[in-house]
Amino acid sequence: MKIYLAGPEVFLPDAVQIGQAKKRLCAAYGFEGLYPFDNEIVASPAGEAEPVRVAPTSAYGLNVTDAAGNIRKFVEMESEIIRMAIARYNGHMSEVARRLGIGRSTLYRKLKEFGLEGDVPAEEEESAIRKVG
Numbered sequence: 001m002k003i004y005l006a007g008p009e010v011f012l013p014d015a016v017q018i019g020q021a022k023k024r025l026c027a028a029y030g031f032e033g034l035y036p037f038d039n040e041i042v043a044s045p046a047g048e049a050e051p052v053r054v055a056p057t058s059a060y061g062l063n064v065t066d067a068a069g070n071i072r073k074f075v076e077m078e079s080e081i082i083r084m085a086i087a088r089y090n091g092h093m094s095e096v097a098r099r100l101g102i103g104r105s106t107l108y109r110k111l112k113e114f115g116l117e118g119d120v121p122a123e124e125e126e127s128a129i130r131k132v133g
Contacts, residue, residue, distance in 0.1 A: 003026055004034050008087060011084060020035075078110070082107070082110060093107060093108075
């Protein structure tokens with residue numbers, strides 16, 4: 001049985017080592033662990049004898065191509081990058097904005113645009129409203 005092992009730890013600096021440890025634990029119990037940072041995924045589509053090799057994702061699990069191999073829309077990747085940054089910097093929106101190279105008001109506008117307001121810790125949101133309002 002295969003188990004997909006993705007979780008919030010994929011945003012940690014030692015995510016690859018964590019994934020390897022999880023895969024060893026799965027193997028000890030007779031399971032195959034699949035982690036987002038595996039070098040490649042080998043799949044045999046129905047009706048095809050030859051496996052298809054899928055390229056690895058970036059260090060933070062961001063795919064720039066869709067399942068068909070086409071480049072994803074920028075707005076989809078932008079939304080994903082913002083979510084990753086919020087998780088990486090523990091919801092500290094000033095740090096998220098600084099690291100993304102945008103202003104806080106732009107960050108909050110994008111959160112609203114992408115429907116990600118729920119990803120913001122309440123105290124950060126209130127602080128931003130006081131500063132902007």
